[in-house]
Amino acid sequence: MSGARRPRVAMVVQRAGREVNGGAEALCRDVALALRSVWDVTIVTTTAIDYGTWAPDYPAGPGDIEGLPVLRFDVDEPRSPRHFDTLSARLLAKIGTAPLAEQEAWMRAQGPYSTRLLRYLEDHGDSYDLVIFYTYLYATTYFGMPLVRDRAVLVPFAHDEWPIHLSMWNERFAAAREVVLSTSEERDFLEARFGRPFAGPVIGIGVDLPEDADGSRFRQRCGVANPFAIYVGRIEAAKGCEQLLQDFAQHKRRVADDLILVMLGRAQMALPTLPYLRPLGFVDEQTKFDGLAASEFLIMPSALESLSISLLEAWSVSRPVLVNAASDVLVGQSRRANAGLWYGDAAELSAGIDLLRGPAGRELGANGRRFVAERYAWPRIIEAYQHLYERFAVPVSSPA
Template identity: 35%
Template sequence: MPEAEPPDREPRHADALRIVVPRYGESVVGGAESAMRRLAHALSAREWTVQVWTTTAVDEATWRTAFTAGVERDGPVKVRRYPVALRRHPWLFARLSTAAYHLPRPLRGERMWSIAQGPYSPGLIRALSQAAPVPTLFSPYLFHPTLFGLPAAPHPRILVPAAHDEPALRLAVVRRAMLSADALWFHSLEERDLVATIHPETGALPSACGVVGVDAPGDVDANAFARRHEIAGPYLYFGGRIAGGKGLETLLAAGALLHTSDASATLVLSGEAGDGVDTPEVRRVGRLGERERWEAIAGAVAIVVPGSMESLSLLALEAWSMGRPCLLNASSAVLAGHAARSGGGWTFRDASQLAAQAAHLIDNPEQAAAMGAAGRAYVAATYRWDLAEERLRTLLAATAR
């Protein structure tokens, strides 16, 4: 139960960080939010004083209240939750988005769009405007706490955009927020290039690439998941959200093709994608605990990341850290870049190509192992927590006022 606490009285610790996200918690399914939670815990383990400022919402579709306003703890991390003043109405937001993306700029109503986008929490914005001058990190760029909290917060302000190519990235309210940042911290080289192309002025800001690290457990039984769920034969694994741009339809079509081929395989889905009814070719296992999720990754022939709009795939990094190959959507510049740099995966354009690639890896386990080993080396060289901490320190030094 959150405790009551007076207004911000944070200590001015040499290694202190405030992280602002629209929603936060173990139950939150979202790549950007998950990345920030991992960062908070990783820095806390390195003796940083980390607070997370967020809202009471959990559901991005409506921003319904799921947590109690106030202060609570997530292990070593102090979490401050502020109430959401307005729930999102999907039909209204869709119409405001059409206006914001297509009307002439004076008629777009971008401020109204950002409020409807939510989660609208005036208390959070007000608290940021009065907060102690602790370095403040915002992510992702898209939501109201970042768009209006970033200009209100004390310096230094660091933005982790978690951007992908979408109409919202081109809005003036987004440009204003980005230029309010003192530094930009990107998940990938491709994300950095995208933001610089759309908002060239951001190129003058200090920046770095590589926000997260991956800590893979070392004693995972690669056969445990299949035994527990009575899966006979090879399987592909995907765990994550089912929102637009996540490519679930392509993945399911590929699973159906594999089921009728000589290289029959089961498609295992977890997380939001894992809610629902099984079919002969698809095993839906719901939300997995952390240990079981690692077991599912370790035992898979390959991990599939079917989304076309990605700023980073934590799932791909986790797969490579376990030495498993990845099959990645070629429409995502970020995923294609990871595949090219790592040698740990192939990219696909459609369901038939995805099915053919999976069948080849099933028939050629030595090649799958070699790809997984290349991916493991890539993650070890690029996505470590000590490197992420070093990048953060460098950004803070560059923004010293």
């Protein structure tokens, strides 16, 4: 390959855009934006924002995210949550014995299934040196990888949820030119699940240390006067939010303090009206960092994570974290950073709140900022992806 030609790389993800609220989608977007300094990157995705229905929110065709090229394709049909839940329950009941055809029917229903996107990969995939698929769980990855088999790299965002135990994934994980990991805990899980080594690099994401995060601006803009814990992410039961509300309610019954819970993100579940709960919906990046800076600490109640970007963002503004002890990934991140505590029930959450509101919280937050500066600087992430390219890139055939 000519040293003068910039590498051409496609990144395939189920949704993409500043309005999209999701960890894997944010990682793909931010990595793509960072790598455009050294690669010609195109994001290949669907027109959807809502992962529950895959309804078309963006126009199909070429677009951009802050000048980064994006190709969006319509999904063949929206997802029916009721039909999908029925298929999921049926498949879960025979997870070790279901035939491949039934598993693939479930994957089509899971979506987003886009004939046009898949046809683009089939017709133009060989015009890219690498095609990187973000998150294993969706149809864009499962049906897209075989079309570019010789240049497919997988960033799975895997954790111990029931779909990863379907046998259909055995071939996909084996066929990837490389599997890029987000944490060492993800590597441990995949090696246990598939019974073989995963020697791919642990890369993760870069985090800029914000110098202009302003807690006072957040309080004024959002009308929040009380000290508060903050949650950032999709608000749904699968992320532990329902249990968090129960645990936080127990804390408030135990302690008559002035702490409230602020939640940033789109709500996929009904939220009660409570004097100590402030759901503010999806907010822009500046407001998110201002909110983190204004908070006492971040709470992350999910038991199923492969990398928590929210933890890194909280640490970037020197805020400690309180995480679900059931998540090996979250506990591992917090241990390595020495920047958080973990809880297993409501009593431990309450004790963690008490500790993080004191001097220990300030010390842990400072540790987190140092950790992010050392481990998650963008130059390090870019270098790791460049090494990946040097090892696995396949010469292109012709421009797309």
